[in-house]
Structure formats: C-alpha cells, structure tokens
Amino acid sequence: MIQPQTRLNVADNSGARELMCIRIIGTSNRRYAHIGDVIVAVIKEAIPNSPLEKSEVIRAVIVRTCKELKRNNGMKIRYDDNAAVVIDQEGNPKGTRIFGAIARELRQLNFTKIVSLAPEVL
Amino acid sequence: MRLEFCWFCSSKIYPGHGIQFVRNDAKIFRFCRSKCHKNFKMKRNPRKVKWTKAYRRLHGKDMTKERKRNRPERYDRNVMENTLKAIKKIDKIRHDRAADHIAQRWKPKAAKERREARKELEQSISLIKAPLAIQSQEPAITVPKIKVKAPKQQTVEDQLMEE
Numbered sequence: 129m130i131q132p133q134t135r136l137n138v139a140d141n142s143g144a145r146e147l148m149c150i151r152i153i154g155t156s157n158r159r160y161a162h163i164g165d166v167i168v169a170v171i172k173e174a175i176p177n178s179p180l181e182k183s184e185v186i187r188a189v190i191v192r193t194c195k196e197l198k199r200n201n202g203m204k205i206r207y208d209d210n211a212a213v214v215i216d217q218e219g220n221p222k223g224t225r226i227f228g229a230i231a232r233e234l235r236q237l238n239f240t241k242i243v244s245l246a247p248e249v250l
Numbered sequence: 251m252r253l254e255f256c257w258f259c260s261s262k263i264y265p266g267h268g269i270q271f272v273r274n275d276a277k278i279f280r281f282c283r284s285k286c287h288k289n290f291k292m293k294r295n296p297r298k299v300k301w302t303k304a305y306r307r308l309h310g311k312d313m314t315k316e317r318k319r320n321r322p323e324r325y326d327r328n329v330m331e332n333t334l335k336a337i338k339k340i341d342k343i344r345h346d347r348a349a350d351h352i353a354q355r356w357k358p359k360a361a362k363e364r365r366e367a368r369k370e371l372e373q374s375i376s377l378i379k380a381p382l383a384i385q386s387q388e389p390a391i392t393v394p395k396i397k398v399k400a401p402k403q404q405t406v407e408d409q410l411m412e413e
Contacts, residue, residue, distance in 0.1 A: 192272075202266030208274045229276045248276040 129195040130161040130210060135172065139191050139211040139230075140223030140245075143178025144171045147188055147212055163190050163197050164237045166219075169212065180214070180222070188212035189219070189239060191230050205231065205250065213242055221245070258286035258296045260303035313351040 130136065134149045147169035152161040161167050171184045180186065192207035199205070207229070214222045221242050230246035243249055254263045257279045269287055271279045281287040289299065296304040306312040323329070372394070381393050 196269060204269045206269055206271045208272065228274055229272050250272055250276070250278065 130165075130167060130190055130193065131159065134210065136169065136188070136190070137209050137211040138188075138214060139227050140213045140221055141225045141227075142214040142221070142223035143180035144174050144186070144214055146171070146173035147186075147214075148172045150185070153187070161190055162195070163193055163231045164233045164239075165190055166215070167212065186214055186222075187217065188214050189234070189242070191226075191234065191242070192228065197231055197233070215239075215242075254280045256280060256282035256286050258282075258290055258299075258302060260296075311352075311355070313348045 130149050130152070132149050132151060136147045136149065138144045138147060149161070149167045149169050151168040152158045153166040153168065166187055166189050169186060169188050171180055171182050171186065174180050174182045174184075190210070190212050192209060192211040194207060194210055196204040196206045211228060213226060216222060219239060221239075224245070226242060226245045226247065229248040229250045230243060232243075232249055235243045235249075251265055255261070256263055256268065258281060261282050263280055263282045268280060268282045269284075271281070271287070271290070273279065279290065281290065289296075296302045297308050299305055303312065307314050375393060
C-alpha cells in the first residue's frame, strides 16, 4: 500500500538508496500502489559518485511491500520492508544487480529482466 | 498443494490459511493464524511458549518426532505400492505411541492421589468426628496420640497473690 510520500528502499545497484513516491502510474486518482505497480518517485538519498543524484525524478517498480500480497491460491505473503527497483520508460531496470527477494508476480507483468537478475523469487 | 507447518506452533497449514512472512535474508516464516504471527512479531521464543509443539517436545510432554529422512529414493513400483498400503497402519501406530507417551506421564498420578488422600484422612479426621468419638466407636480408625504441653495450673495461692 504505497502512496505519495511513502519512502521506499531501493533494491538494486542503480545508485539511489531511498526513494519517495510522488505518483502512481495508472488510472487517475489511484490511491495505493502494490507489488508490480510502477510509480514516479524522487530520489531522497543516493550513493555518492553515481549516475543518479538526489532530488532526481525517476520511475520505479515496486517489488516488496509490508502489506500482504494475496495470491489466487489463497497464499498471503508479507515482506519486511517496502522496496522498489529503478526503471526507465520502457521498463528495463537501470541497475545491474537486484538485492533481496522478489515476488513472482513481476514475471506476469513483463518485468522479466528484473526477475532474471533477482537472487530469490518467492 | 503442499501442507506446511506453522513456524510458531508447528500445526499444519492448509491452503488458504495463514500468512507467510519473508524476511530480508529471504528466510520464509509460515504462520497458521494471526495468533502465531502476532506472537512472532512480539519476538516470543516458541520454545518458551507453553501451548506450542516446540515447548511440549522440548519438555517431554509430547512424543518427539521421529527423524525425517529427506533423501529421495529411486522410484520402485513395488515399494510405492507397499508404502501406500502401509500408510494407514503407520499412522495408527504413531497415534497410539503418542497416546501411550501421555498415558505414561499420567500414570503416577493415581497412586499419588491415593497416598495424599490417606494422609489427609489420618491428619484431618478430627474435622469430621471428635477424637473421643472415634476412639470409642470405631477402633479401626486409629488417631495418633498428639502430645500437648499443659499450661501451668494456677494454684489457689497464686490466685490470692494476684488479688
């Protein structure tokens, strides 16, 4: 349940550390974003000497949420933090490595590159 | 479909029940219901929480699980057939053994209760019948003689002295 002003960890090595959600891509006045949704975010914290800088506006896809993800087989999964992966306009990740577990839902949403880079898909 | 076990209470989790929590190091904790999930969030150790299977096995209240062999075996049709036939009997034996374990634990209770009842009868019979009545009527119940130090009797002289 990510909404504007939510802070998210960055799960890749693109250079950003922390993002703040500004807007959820999709229908207008959409309230919350879940795993697999694309958001517009501003970089609040970045690693020094990286291509991404603080207060840059970028797009990201949410990969982990503290709010449970419900699956069709009745399973509910909850992660430990809210995390996103920085992507470009096409949906390709900007970084080259992904950290932490990723939800299987991303494969159906055509984020195949992220899923293939992920160390653990749950 | 796979039946998992709750991380906290070790009960079976059927599909559609409970929550899975994935920690940042990708370790999965499965919980059967919110009671177990909330206890986990409180950082309680299941080995110290009395109603969990972990506690009961650790403290010898329940039979410990037999060692599970996870080595996969090559498919043999005869072995498979015999195993399927035997499952029912194996389950019954396991169930009986677990019940036996608990019955053994409760065994000394009956003898202890009898001992304590006998002791209470000897000591507190005076609550029901006066000691003299017992002595005269029912010689079968023997009340142990209790020695009581008699208070020093005031002689007539002492009484006059007080006055």
